[in-house]
Amino acid sequence: MIDTIIIERLREIVGVKYVTNNKEDLYIYTKDPGASLPRPVDFVVMPHTKEEIQEIIKLANDKKISITPMGGGLTLSGLVIPIKGGIVIDMKRMDKILEINESSRYVVLEAGVTIGKLLSYLRQHHPQLEPPVPDAPPSATVAGNVLIHGSGYLSQRHGDHGSMINGLEVVLPTGEICNLGSCALSDYWFSKGPLPDFIGLFTSSFGILGIVTKLSIRLFPRSKYRDVVFGLLKDPRDIPEVLLEITAVNIAEDILLGMQDKPAWMKGYFFLMTYITGDSEEDIQRQTKILKKIYHKNKCRFMKVPEKFHRSYMEKPIFAAAAADFRKGGGFEYVGAFIPLEKVPDAYLRGAEISRKYGLIPTIGSRLMSGIHTVVVFFTYSFNRASAEDMATARKALHDTNKLTIELGGIPWKAELDGQKIILENLDSGYKSLLKKIKDTIDPNGIMNPGNWEVL
Amino acid sequence: MSEVSLSDWKAIIHRCFRCGYCKYTKDFSEINCPSYKKYSFESYSTGGRLWLIYSLITDELEWSSYGAKIIYSCTTCGNCIQNCRFDKFNHFLVDFIEMGRREAALRGFCPDNQKNLLNRTINSRFYNPYGAMHSDNTVLKENHDLPDEAEWVYFIGCTSNYRQQHLRDSTLIFLKKTGFNFTLIDEHCCMSPLIRTGQVDSVKEFLTYNIKKIKLVGASKVITSCAGCYRTLKNDCYKQGVEHDLEIYHTSELIARMLKDNRLIFTSEYKKTLTYHDPCHLGRHANCYEPPREILRQIPGVTFIEMKRTRENSWCCGAGGGVKIGDPEWALEISKERLQEAEQTGASLVVSTCPFCKTNLNDANVKFDMKFNILDLIELIDKLEYAILEKKEVKFIFEKSNCLTCQNIDCLTRCQYIKFQNIEDARVEMNKLINEDRDSIVLSECIGCFGCDEYCPHGSHPFDLINALQEKFNSLQCNPDVVQNTINMFKPHDEIRIKQIDPSKPVLNQCVFAKVNSKEMSGPMFDNFQDLGGRDFFCNLIYQHLARPSIIKERVPIIIENFKKMGVKKDTEVICWHDECYGLYTSYCKRNDIEQPFRPIHILEHVYNYLQAHESEISKLNIKAAYQRNCSNRYIPETDKWVDKVCELIGIERVPRKYDRENALCCAASFPLKGKKKLVRPTQNKNVEDMVQYGAKVCIFNCPACKDALERKISAKGIKSYFLSDLARKALGEELKY
Numbered sequence A: 001m002i003d004t005i006i007i008e009r010l011r012e013i014v015g016v017k018y019v020t021n022n023k024e025d026l027y028i029y030t031k032d033p034g035a036s037l038p039r040p041v042d043f044v045v046m047p048h049t050k051e052e053i054q055e056i057i058k059l060a061n062d063k064k065i066s067i068t069p070m071g072g073g074l075t076l077s078g079l080v081i082p083i084k085g086g087i088v089i090d091m092k093r094m095d096k097i098l099e100i101n102e103s104s105r106y107v108v109l110e111a112g113v114t115i116g117k118l119l120s121y122l123r124q125h126h127p128q129l130e131p132p133v134p135d136a137p138p139s140a141t142v143a144g145n146v147l148i149h150g151s152g153y154l155s156q157r158h159g160d161h162g163s164m165i166n167g168l169e170v171v172l173p174t175g176e177i178c179n180l181g182s183c184a185l186s187d188y189w190f191s192k193g194p195l196p197d198f199i200g201l202f203t204s205s206f207g208i209l210g211i212v213t214k215l216s217i218r219l220f221p222r223s224k225y226r227d228v229v230f231g232l233l234k235d236p237r238d239i240p241e242v243l244l245e246i247t248a249v250n251i252a253e254d255i256l257l258g259m260q261d262k263p264a265w266m267k268g269y270f271f272l273m274t275y276i277t278g279d280s281e282e283d284i285q286r287q288t289k290i291l292k293k294i295y296h297k298n299k300c301r302f303m304k305v306p307e308k309f310h311r312s313y314m315e316k317p318i319f320a321a322a323a324a325d326f327r328k329g330g331g332f333e334y335v336g337a338f339i340p341l342e343k344v345p346d347a348y349l350r351g352a353e354i355s356r357k358y359g360l361i362p363t364i365g366s367r368l369m370s371g372i373h374t375v376v377v378f379f380t381y382s383f384n385r386a387s388a389e390d391m392a393t394a395r396k397a398l399h400d401t402n403k404l405t406i407e408l409g410g411i412p413w414k415a416e417l418d419g420q421k422i423i424l425e426n427l428d429s430g431y432k433s434l435l436k437k438i439k440d441t442i443d444p445n446g447i448m449n450p451g452n453w454e455v456l
Numbered sequence B: 001m002s003e004v005s006l007s008d009w010k011a012i013i014h015r016c017f018r019c020g021y022c023k024y025t026k027d028f029s030e031i032n033c034p035s036y037k038k039y040s041f042e043s044y045s046t047g048g049r050l051w052l053i054y055s056l057i058t059d060e061l062e063w064s065s066y067g068a069k070i071i072y073s074c075t076t077c078g079n080c081i082q083n084c085r086f087d088k089f090n091h092f093l094v095d096f097i098e099m100g101r102r103e104a105a106l107r108g109f110c111p112d113n114q115k116n117l118l119n120r121t122i123n124s125r126f127y128n129p130y131g132a133m134h135s136d137n138t139v140l141k142e143n144h145d146l147p148d149e150a151e152w153v154y155f156i157g158c159t160s161n162y163r164q165q166h167l168r169d170s171t172l173i174f175l176k177k178t179g180f181n182f183t184l185i186d187e188h189c190c191m192s193p194l195i196r197t198g199q200v201d202s203v204k205e206f207l208t209y210n211i212k213k214i215k216l217v218g219a220s221k222v223i224t225s226c227a228g229c230y231r232t233l234k235n236d237c238y239k240q241g242v243e244h245d246l247e248i249y250h251t252s253e254l255i256a257r258m259l260k261d262n263r264l265i266f267t268s269e270y271k272k273t274l275t276y277h278d279p280c281h282l283g284r285h286a287n288c289y290e291p292p293r294e295i296l297r298q299i300p301g302v303t304f305i306e307m308k309r310t311r312e313n314s315w316c317c318g319a320g321g322g323v324k325i326g327d328p329e330w331a332l333e334i335s336k337e338r339l340q341e342a343e344q345t346g347a348s349l350v351v352s353t354c355p356f357c358k359t360n361l362n363d364a365n366v367k368f369d370m371k372f373n374i375l376d377l378i379e380l381i382d383k384l385e386y387a388i389l390e391k392k393e394v395k396f397i398f399e400k401s402n403c404l405t406c407q408n409i410d411c412l413t414r415c416q417y418i419k420f421q422n423i424e425d426a427r428v429e430m431n432k433l434i435n436e437d438r439d440s441i442v443l444s445e446c447i448g449c450f451g452c453d454e455y456c457p458h459g460s461h462p463f464d465l466i467n468a469l470q471e472k473f474n475s476l477q478c479n480p481d482v483v484q485n486t487i488n489m490f491k492p493h494d495e496i497r498i499k500q501i502d503p504s505k506p507v508l509n510q511c512v513f514a515k516v517n518s519k520e521m522s523g524p525m526f527d528n529f530q531d532l533g534g535r536d537f538f539c540n541l542i543y544q545h546l547a548r549p550s551i552i553k554e555r556v557p558i559i560i561e562n563f564k565k566m567g568v569k570k571d572t573e574v575i576c577w578h579d580e581c582y583g584l585y586t587s588y589c590k591r592n593d594i595e596q597p598f599r600p601i602h603i604l605e606h607v608y609n610y611l612q613a614h615e616s617e618i619s620k621l622n623i624k625a626a627y628q629r630n631c632s633n634r635y636i637p638e639t640d641k642w643v644d645k646v647c648e649l650i651g652i653e654r655v656p657r658k659y660d661r662e663n664a665l666c667c668a669a670s671f672p673l674k675g676k677k678k679l680v681r682p683t684q685n686k687n688v689e690d691m692v693q694y695g696a697k698v699c700i701f702n703c704p705a706c707k708d709a710l711e712r713k714i715s716a717k718g719i720k721s722y723f724l725s726d727l728a729r730k731a732l733g734e735e736l737k738y
């Protein structure tokens, strides 16, 4: 009965075509390619405007039904599978790129704009600019990514993507709209502040405090030339030193690290990939020379790689899903852990132990962010989605990895429900109580993505 | 191979990662899955459909008519196949959906409209999905005076026979005019609509029936002007377990080939701006993108403008996969979007190569009052005047009859390496050759540039004679160690490791350059090929240089067999990276009466087509370049036009140097092998000076041996060396790391 009332109202708000409660439609929204167990969804709606979102929120408050905002649904950690059922707001119809400011280098866009759309739009209309995007598939949204502190090929040089937000337009859980950042008092969406920074409330809070409808993010000049220089380390303890030196000379655009036990030739090595950019081929050659020297000095062997391999690493963004798929079972999840540099060797060694313990092939990667101020380490688990047992094993490995992350002084990123629980168990009590107070004040009926970051 | 057996598909469908590459065009600029575009819910994306089918076959969800609606709301356009990035999985995507439909149909969930397709088709009064009274085609046969037995069968297809008769008649007229030895059969539906909608019970029976009928008239080749019939006969038969050895051609393939072989020319003008719509069945599902375009480009007066989404990234017309009957309004909406895109080109005419596309595009054109003229390519050709030329006589062996009456003895008088006082002098020498006189100076002095073959205006192939005599009399006295080493080094293995290729997708024949020139065969221009290379695929023409043509004769059949073992079929497109390979599979095979094992494509034709497809990304290079034409190209002078075309597209001025085109001068790389070391320096110097004199900044090669031979020398003169394909890649913005 209540369902009929809700669906009728949702249809009035967004139009009949854009609401569903058919179980066949809902099915794919109850799961993601990660290892989370499916959770029920009652409705999916696709609003077109912020006003429609306001109406949906009013309805949710009225009926005490929860709301989960969804972009591409590609975090892998089940973040858009509602914990307490209710309405999933699929943002894809809010897909307009509203403004490109070439001189202050930013883009204002609606929250449903995908990474693919932004990439192709810039390539076509502003080829000199490039956006901070992750190596995620093109259907991930820009908003979904920056709101979880995502990272990509520009993060080593410019920081995580959360730090590239200049401003947000948010519909609060009460239905009010607020603008945050310079757009709160200016026509220019060019800067976060200087104002009390409330943008932070909406990042990595997984939609529990409101729905972002519009945002501005920074853009960057596209480099003319770019290359990647591969290195090979035998001992993980040598990793911090070589990274410190590379970042000290300030030439790297992006720095990736990785290890995997398969194929066999890769086993026992740690691969370092330093990306450099420049204005000319000579410029690139010069920097390559510098890197080679640093590699050599720090027990890191310069490595010439086959063209095919080189090419796949030059893709921008990298086709990361290929690695995710290596078990060919359609399932993949990882703990992305923000970790201090000094703990990286331990992270690799002990992460690999977890994999081996569960009979999995150790496959760990990482990316440096803002110089060496943060290293995000990806402990990845590829599994067969068709096997419940395989998925359960992946969940266990993820659990152990979250614990390891905390032990190493790190923070699990975009943590799945279990990961959030582990963080909350270890979180400063003052932080927790502040979080609770904010949540209770902004969202008195607890309608926004309840169950996430839940402080009881 | 893309055969999915029922047991296989259920075990792999869950590999879909739900990542969504399949939703877009390759550059992500547009949503290109018609179903996802209309419904927007994730359930209607390719991935959503696969996840749903998986949940249904594993009993996680129950079958329902709404579930079936989702599975049937797909035009089977194949955009997902092209853009999903998981190789060895992506080519199954539409098969998965069709398998899902089979499961639905088995359980009674095939929607009613689609069920009608089945009811009508299996009804013996119709045998077609339209429910039109069956025609056994006798009247047509009589009207067009067609024989009872013929080499070819024109398979009309239900849409052309019952709905687009003008298209059918245009095809008949064309085939008659061009003198094809063809006939018609009493055909039943090709079963495309039923395969696409998962109603497969009678499919095998119908396919077998049609094939039997074709064989009964003694035909070995089938021509069809319907993209759907083409795909079914060509690809679906074996997926459905019906094997046949018929050759299947789409009209556009045949016409393009006739134009290429100079057997057809258009003699009237057609002054219109037009655009071309790729039918999904023909393009994405059968990889036939270029032939229709080649034809359109050759029609005098035509301005051909591509739409934004073309080829692999075409927007579907909306008719396929049972959508036209299942949801006719939606089918028209999809066509409307196509026509809106056509509007942006400024064209007044939209051409396609499928009667079903034509029907749907036209219905939308009328419904939305869009004022286009919509024609099938064959109908357009019917409006033109054209001439059929005698097939140029091809000589399989050296033919002396022409020589006896030959006026100018061009073969020898134009030779750049042997000097004759006058024509009579040359005639004496020619007579010696004909009489197999071992003392002819030609035998010892010929450096093997194959020039005479090109110079002979009668197609007599004098070099075949010279080369055979050089072997017979050991006239060149090549170093026997070198000869033996080469023979051993390039000997094909007794057994080869089989790496099955997909015969419907193009193959790159890398010859023996796979390793040495891997970089030159990399980058997006080469990425989508299946590679075959190494000595088991070596063209062996090198033995002409060593005066051992008998080795070629001996080994070529082995090499051809090797291609077949890998799954290469007669109509598989094989891009020959080296001129010599292309020369083997075209000129050599013809001369020696060897059946062409596949469809050889010249590397530069591929480069040109690739550039055309990416025209908007080209930044002109604006350089002057000398072309160092290699000797093997003399067997295939018809391919020289690709050099010009590529140069033009990427902004290269091919300088009119003295030693280009028919006057090309050998790079001299092979001279020392033939005891002609002394000639190396003067020949190379002539080449270099000529490049400098004509102001070339760059020298273009199409052969690694020529490049190796000259690169150092010309670089000393400030001239950089490139393969033409490299320059094309540069023009497209690729950074070459070598």
Ligand SMILES: Cc1cc2nc3c(=O)[nH]c(=O)nc-3n(C[C@H](O)[C@H](O)[C@H](O)COP(=O)(O)OP(=O)(O)OC[C@H]3O[C@@H](n4cnc5c(N)ncnc54)[C@H](O)[C@@H]3O)c2cc1C
Pocket (backbone or CB within 6 Å): A068, A069, A070, A071, A072, A073, A074, A075, A076, A079, A080, A091, A111, A133, A134, A135, A136, A137, A139, A140, A141, A142, A143, A144, A145, A146, A147, A148, A149, A150, A151, A152, A205, A206, A207, A210, A211, A212, A213, A320, A321, A322, A324, A449
């Ligand atoms: C193969 C692969 C590779 C990846 N590589 C990277 C990588 O290199 N870097 C990286 O950062 N990530 C990566 N990811 C993780 C993830 O896909 C991306 O971060 C992605 O951008 C998330 O965006 P989304 O639109 O899918 O977000 P979603 O999953 O839809 O949403 C993420 C979170 O944001 C919330 N949210 C979404 N939209 C809104 C809104 N409008 N208002 C409020 N809250 C909202 C959701 O509720 C959810 O909690 C990868 C994932 C895959 C599958």
Ligand code: SF4
Pocket (backbone or CB within 6 Å): B015, B016, B017, B018, B019, B020, B021, B022, B023, B046, B047, B080, B083, B084, B085, B086, B090, B093
């Ligand atoms: S079909 Fe391919 S591209 Fe599409 S979601 Fe599945 S795996 Fe990704």
Ligand code: SF4
Pocket (backbone or CB within 6 Å): B022, B032, B033, B034, B035, B036, B045, B046, B049, B073, B074, B075, B076, B077, B078, B079, B080, B081, B094
């Ligand atoms: S075949 Fe076409 S309509 Fe069907 S899922 Fe693939 S892209 Fe979409």
Ligand code: SF4
Pocket (backbone or CB within 6 Å): B402, B403, B406, B407, B408, B409, B410, B411, B412, B430, B455, B456, B457, B458, B459, B460, B461, B462
């Ligand atoms: S080979 Fe040709 S050019 Fe030479 S003599 Fe014979 S016909 Fe004339």
Ligand code: SF4
Pocket (backbone or CB within 6 Å): B411, B414, B415, B416, B417, B418, B442, B445, B446, B447, B448, B449, B450, B451, B452, B453, B463, B466
């Ligand atoms: S192959 Fe060349 S060198 Fe030999 S006879 Fe012919 S034209 Fe002269």
